[in-house]
Amino acid sequence: MSVHFDERSGVVPCKTAWGSWYQTMEEVFIEVNVLPGTSAKDVKCNIGSKQIELHVKSQQIFKGKLFGSTVSDEAMWTLEDKKLIRIVLMKTNREAGNCWQSLLEGEYAADPWVQDQMQRKLTLERFQRENPGFDFSGAEISGNFHGGGPDFSNLQK
Numbered sequence: 001m002s003v004h005f006d007e008r009s010g011v012v013p014c015k016t017a018w019g020s021w022y023q024t025m026e027e028v029f030i031e032v033n034v035l036p037g038t039s040a041k042d043v044k045c046n047i048g049s050k051q052i053e054l055h056v057k058s059q060q061i062f063k064g065k066l067f068g069s070t071v072s073d074e075a076m077w078t079l080e081d082k083k084l085i086r087i088v089l090m091k092t093n094r095e096a097g098n099c100w101q102s103l104l105e106g107e108y109a110a111d112p113w114v115q116d117q118m119q120r121k122l123t124l125e126r127f128q129r130e131n132p133g134f135d136f137s138g139a140e141i142s143g144n145f146h147g148g149g150p151d152f153s154n155l156q157k
Contacts, residue, residue, distance in 0.1 A: 011029075011121070012114060012117040012118045012120075012121050013031075013114075014102075014103070014108065014109075014110040014118075016103075016108050018032050018033065018061050018062070019031045019032040019033045019084075021103045021108065023091075023099070023100055023118060023122070024121075024122070024125060025091075025094050025095065025096055025098070025122055025126060025129075026090060026091055026094045027088055027089060027090055027091060028068075028070070028088075028089040028091060028100060028103070029086065029088055029089075030085075030086070030087040030088075030089070031084060031085070031086055031087075032054065032056075032061055032084070032085040032086075033083065034056050034079075034083055034084065034085055035083070036082060036083045037082050037083075038056060038057070038079065038082050038083065038085075039079075039082070040079050042056055042057045043055070043056055043077070043079060043085060044056075045077045045087065047070075047072055047075040047077070047087070047089065048072050049069050049070055049071065049072040049092070050065055050066055050069050050070070051063075051064065051065050051066060052064070052066055052087075052089075052104070054085070054087070056085070062103075062104065062107070062108070064104035064105065064106075064107055065104060066089070066103070066104060066105070067100040067101060067102050067103060067104060067105055068091060068092065068093060068098060068100050069091075069092040070089040070090055070091055070092060071090040071091075071092060074090040075087070075088065075089050075090065076088050095126075096122045096123050096126035097122075098122075099115070099118050099119045099122050100118075101115055119146055120140075120141040123141050124136055124139060124141050127139075127141075
């Protein structure tokens with residue numbers, strides 16, 4: 001698989017009532033703030049390739065169909081410092097053009113500005129992977145970046 005994306009300018013989170021979610025070309029990260037002192041026994045997280053469900057202390061945080069499909073065998077969740085649940089989902093489609101517009105179908109959608117920034121980050125990630133060794137930490141994407149940006153694969157090197 002490709003090298004880990006080391007993008008120094010940060011992530012573009014989509015804020016929600018329970019925390020936030022963000023994405024790279026390969027993964028979707030979900031961060032859920034919970035009451036300090038929460039135990040792993042209090043967390044029930046069911047992750048499938050197309051659905052997810054999270055309960056904390058028998059209270060449903062979210063449940064529904066994921067915006068895109070994931071590799072359920074590679075999903076994981078952790079409880080950090082007894083106050084943050086971090087869920088990592090591996091996307092099935094790992095192209096820069098696969099920018100999720102929401103976490104669940106019809107729920108937790110990124111507003112247009114956040115969606116635009118997410119797509120810029122995924123396009124920048126694609127360029128960095130295609131050009132290892134180049135420093136893209138200060139780069140900004142403009143122009144035709146929607147859908148993963150222009151396709152240069154037909155150009156001769």
